[in-house]
Amino acid sequence: MQHINNQDLTHLNTFHIEVKAKDFYIVENESELPRLFHELKKHNAKPLILGGGSNILFTDNPQIPIIQFITKRIKILEKYPDYDLVQAEAGIKWDDLVRWSVENNYYGLVNLSYIPGTVGAAPVQNIGAYGQEAGNFIHSVKIYNIEQQRFQTLSQEQCSFGYRSSIFKTSLKGKAIITSVIFRLPKQKHFDLSYKDLRILQDSPLLSLWLLRLTIGKIRMSKLPDPSIIxxxxxxxxxxxxxxxxxxxxxxxxxxxxxxxxxxxxxxxxxxxxxxxxxxxxxxxxxxxxxxxxxxxxxxxxxxxxxxxxxxxxxxxxxxxxxxxxxxxxxxxxx
Ligand SMILES: Cc1cc2nc3c(=O)[nH]c(=O)nc-3n(C[C@H](O)[C@H](O)[C@H](O)COP(=O)(O)OP(=O)(O)OC[C@H]3O[C@@H](n4cnc5c(N)ncnc54)[C@H](O)[C@@H]3O)c2cc1C
Missing domain, CATH: 3.90.78.10 (UDP-N-acetylenolpyruvoylglucosamine reductase, C-terminal domain)
Structure with missing residues (x-):
């Protein structure tokens, strides 16, 4: 774990708001959390978890400690005929996981291609696009419960996923740190082309996970500004x-x-x-x-x-x- 004073956050939030974090912690392994929280509790400091900063607006220099994960592992936990359970750590870039799922012929996450941010933030607002939501493929979420100072696993049902919402935005807001997410990734061929802009692919003989990903990338580029430019x-x-x-x-x-x-x-x-x-x-x-x-x-x-x-x-x-x-x-x- 690293502790940095006065970390510039300008390039750690996609609005590029120029703010500095008084206390910035980089966590490399979830096992570091109990010690970190023991320390923070002594100072009564409630931290904010920063993923890719792509869904945050800083209105001032944050005085609370900021924690960022750089955990990166993806692991197949269990294999079944129709799906596999895959665990992804919080610090992974969301789209790196989606690309990995496409490379490994899993159906499902592809509609969520190119959404910025991290795996750890995906359950928070139940990210969604092109007719799908992350919660549809989440089997469970591993958290560190700040109040109880212990690790816990929440089932999909316990996460209460809804439209851009979850338990992490309601009763567990500010109380849970997502350390990894376990996905139930389908192996059976199925494309969700229900979203109107994707219907053009319905009759394509070339339809594949890669073509769908490419098409979504093109549509997104035409509708959304690139945060690295604006x-x-x-x-x-x-x-x-x-x-x-x-x-x-x-x-x-x-x-x-x-x-x-x-x-x-x-x-x-x-x-x-x-x-x-x-x-x-x-x-x-x-x-x-x-x-x-x-x-x-x-x-x-x-x-x-x-x-x-x-x-x-x-x-x-x-x-x-x-x-x-x-x-x-x-x-x-x-x-
Ligand atoms: C160009 C662009 C396009 C986008 N398109 C979409 C889209 O199509 N669909 C969509 O749903 N969203 C979209 N978003 C929003 C954003 O990508 C998502 O909300 C994403 O999940 C945010 O991830 P992040 O890692 O950047 O989270 P951050 O912005 O860093 O954090 C968001 C919230 O999650 C909390 N958080 C982050 N990590 C954790 C953790 N490990 N444990 C607990 N809490 C945590 C933070 O404290 C904060 O409250 C888009 C954003 C941009 C800039």
Missing amino acids: GNAGSFFKNPIIPTDQLSALQQRFPQIPHYQMPRQKVKIPAGWLIDQLGLKGYRHGNAGVYENNALVLVNHGNATGEEILELAKIIQDKVKEKFDILLEPEVNII
Whole structure:
């Protein structure tokens, strides 16, 4: 384990907000956690786990300790006729795991190709894209429980995965460190092409895991700005889920409003569409802005502060609330 004072986080968060962490710890092995937490407890310090910093907005220099994992192992734990159980450590880049799964002919994770970040963060907001969510393939999650100071394994059910949510965003928020994730990876050939942009592949004689991955990569590149060029954290807001009654009322005023059916008489509305209706694509607030090709993405045009991006988010929330009576919830973790 390494302890660094005043670690610059500018290149450790994809918004590229210039902040410094007073205490930064690099953990190479989960066995180091009990000793680290014993130390932190003496100072009553509650730490933040930083993965790839691709879903975080720092609004100031964090005064709390920051912990980052550099654990990297992928291990096949058990083999079954239809699937294998595969354990991946928290510090692995998410897309390295997806590429490994494709190389080894596992079906499932491929739709989640090219999502930035780490394996350890994937269960936190149950990352999702192109009709799939990580939680669908998670068998269990190994955590270090900070309050109880012990390792625990949570089953898929105990993780309470939902749309961009899990137990790690609710009752275990700030209380659990994910050290590794065990995936149940299918071996039977099956492609999920339910997402509209992927339907073009349905009749392709060349359909393969690699072709699907390549296609998803191309679509993502056309819709999302590359954080190495322009700072951003992907979708800033969650797509709101509202009751069907509220949709009917909105349809009177906005007949074109797009929506997707959800269980229990609810519908999901694309937040990007709501923001776009306000004419905010390309809008700027100081050095912060709404991405010109995708209204759901807030960007750092250079030297934006976290506060500036947060102010922009609030402007958008107020305008959406005023026009549609819908409160947009941030997907990004504001620190
Ligand atoms: C260009 C771009 C595109 C994106 N596309 C998508 C997408 O398609 N779908 C999607 O769902 N998301 C997307 N995201 C968001 C982001 O990639 C995911 O949320 C990702 O899981 C964040 O991983 P991270 O390692 O960077 O986490 P961080 O941003 O470092 O952390 C996110 C949260 O998880 C917590 N955390 C991180 N690691 C651990 C751990 N080991 N134990 C406990 N808590 C932890 C942090 O404390 C924080 O609260 C995108 C982001 C960008 C920049």
